[in-house]
Amino acid sequence: MERRRADCIADDLEGLIFDGTFADGERLDEVQLANRFSVSRTPVREALQRLTQSGLVVQIPRRGVFVRQPGPVELLEMFEVMAELEAVCARLAASRISDEGFNSLLDANRRCKSVVEAQDTDTYYRENERFHAILYRQSGNAFLEQECLRLQRRLQPFRRVQLRVRGRMSQSMAEHEAIVSAIEDADGERAAEAIRQHVSVQGEKFHHLIARLKPAAE
Amino acid sequence: MERRRADCIADDLEGLIFDGTFADGERLDEVQLANRFSVSRTPVREALQRLTQSGLVVQIPRRGVFVRQPGPVELLEMFEVMAELEAVCARLAASRISDEGFNSLLDANRRCKSVVEAQDTDTYYRENERFHAILYRQSGNAFLEQECLRLQRRLQPFRRVQLRVRGRMSQSMAEHEAIVSAIEDADGERAAEAIRQHVSVQGEKFHHLIARLKPAAE
DNA sequence: TCAAGCCTTTTTGTATACAAGAATGACAAT
DNA sequence: ATTGTCATTCTTGTATACAAAAAGGCTTGA
Numbered sequence A, B: 001m002e003r004r005r006a007d008c009i010a011d012d013l014e015g016l017i018f019d020g021t022f023a024d025g026e027r028l029d030e031v032q033l034a035n036r037f038s039v040s041r042t043p044v045r046e047a048l049q050r051l052t053q054s055g056l057v058v059q060i061p062r063r064g065v066f067v068r069q070p071g072p073v074e075l076l077e078m079f080e081v082m083a084e085l086e087a088v089c090a091r092l093a094a095s096r097i098s099d100e101g102f103n104s105l106l107d108a109n110r111r112c113k114s115v116v117e118a119q120d121t122d123t124y125y126r127e128n129e130r131f132h133a134i135l136y137r138q139s140g141n142a143f144l145e146q147e148c149l150r151l152q153r154r155l156q157p158f159r160r161v162q163l164r165v166r167g168r169m170s171q172s173m174a175e176h177e178a179i180v181s182a183i184e185d186a187d188g189e190r191a192a193e194a195i196r197q198h199v200s201v202q203g204e205k206f207h208h209l210i211a212r213l214k215p216a217a218e
Numbered sequence C: 001t002c003a004a005g006c007c008t009t010t011t012t013g014t015a016t017a018c019a020a021g022a023a024t025g026a027c028a029a030t
Numbered sequence D: 001a002t003t004g005t006c007a008t009t010c011t012t013g014t015a016t017a018c019a020a021a022a023a024g025g026c027t028t029g030a
Helices: A005-018 A030-037 A041-054 A072-096 A099-118 A121-138 A142-163 A168-184 A188-199 A203-217 B005-018 B030-037 B041-054 B072-096 B099-118 B121-138 B142-163 B168-184 B188-199 B204-217
Strands: A057-060 A064-067 B057-060 B064-067
Touching (some): A005 A030, A005 A041, A030 A041, A041 A057, A072 A121, A072 A142, A072 A168, A072 A188, A072 A203, A072 B072, A099 A121, A099 A168, A121 A142, A121 A168, A142 A168, A142 A203, A142 B072, A168 A188, B005 B041, B030 B041, B041 B057, B072 B168, B072 B188, B072 B204, B099 B121, B099 B168, B121 B142, B121 B168, B142 B168, B142 B204
Antiparallel strands (some): B057 B064
C-alpha cells in the first residue's frame, strides 16, 4: 500500500503538533505549510482534514484550521474513556483469550520486565504499548481493538510524559502482574478493575499530569 | 457555522450509502459524483475523505474509494462496543447525575412511552435516541459523550431496522424502566447491566438483525 | 489457446488559477 | 476618542489543468 504526499504531510504535522512546534490555538496557514513541505495547497488541505478528524485541530469554515490541544479536563476525560475501554477489553479477554494469546501476553510482560531493569523509559513505553495492544486483540472484538488503538495513539504523547515520573515504571509492572494474574484466573471483573487502576489518572498521577501540562498551557 | 459544498456532499453521500443506492463494494467514481452534484472533483474528494474517516468507505491509494458495508461479524462487534460504552455511561451517570439531569431523563422516557402507544416507530426512534443522548450527557464525561454519539450515528440505520420487529418497542420501554430505576437508586452496576442488555444484540435480536442484513449482502 | 509485453485509455493525485468570504486598516461622522 | 463604513488585502473554497499510475485491450509469439 503506497503512500501519497498528503499522508506523509499528515504524519509530519501530527508530530509537529505533538512536539509543540505548533502551539495551542495557533492557526495553520495553508500556504506556509505548502511552502514548508514544498507542495501545493491541495495535499496540505487533505492532510489538515485528516487531523481534523483525529481531533488534533479544529476547522472553522472559511476561517482556517487551528491547533487544539486538550486542556486538563478533556485530558482526564480521555484517560477515563481509555481506562474504561481497556477494562472492557480485559473483561472480554479474560473469557475469550486463547492459550497462544495468553502466552504472547506473558511474553510481552516479560519483555517489559527486562526493560524496567534497564531503566529505559522509551523502550519501556514501546513494550508497554505492545502489552496493551495484545490485550486489545485478545478481547476478540476487532472493532474494539481498532477503537482502543486509535485512542491509545491519541494519548501517546501524554502517556509518555507520565512514565518519566520516578518509580512509575516499577509500579506499572506490578499492575501488569495483577492484570495477567486476573486473566489467568479468567476473572473478568478483577482484570477489568486492575487495568482500570493501571490506566486511569488518579491521586499522584493526576498531579503529575497537570504539572507536566502547565508549560504547554502558557 | 456555515457549510461548504463538501459538507453537504458528504452528508448526501452518507444517505445514499445508507439507503443502498451504492451497494457494498461498489467504487465511487469521482467524476460521476462531481457531475451528479454539479461540482468539480475537489469538493467530492473532500467529502470522500470524510466518509473514509467515518468508516463508510475504504480508500485504496491510486485505486479509488469503495463502499464498505459492515458484515454480520463487524456489526455484532460494533453493537458490543456500543453496549459497553453505554454501560460505562450508565454506571458513571448513576453516581454523577444531577436532579435536573434525572428529571430530563424521566421526561425523555415519558415521551418514549407516549410514542409507543401510538405505534410510531420513526418517532420512537428519535425519542429513544434522545433518551440515550441524555444518558451520555449525564455520564459527566464530554469526550465519552462525543464518542457515544459518533457510534450511535454510525449504527443508526441498523438500529432503525431492529425496531421494526414486532413487540420490540414495548420490550424496549420495559428495559428503559429498568435503567431509570437503577439510576434512581444510584446503583451503577445494575444500570450498566440493564443498558447492556438493552443495547446488545443477542438471542432473537441477533437473528432478526442477520435476517434483515441478508438482502444487502446479495 | 494462452501468455507476455506494449500501447491506449481511464482514473487518481497534484498543481495552478479563479472566486468569494473574512480580516485589516483608513477615513469620516458623531 | 470612538464607532461605523468602505475599500483593500489576504485566506479559504472551488474549478480546471496537468502528471503519473493503473486498468484494459491489442498484438505477437509460442
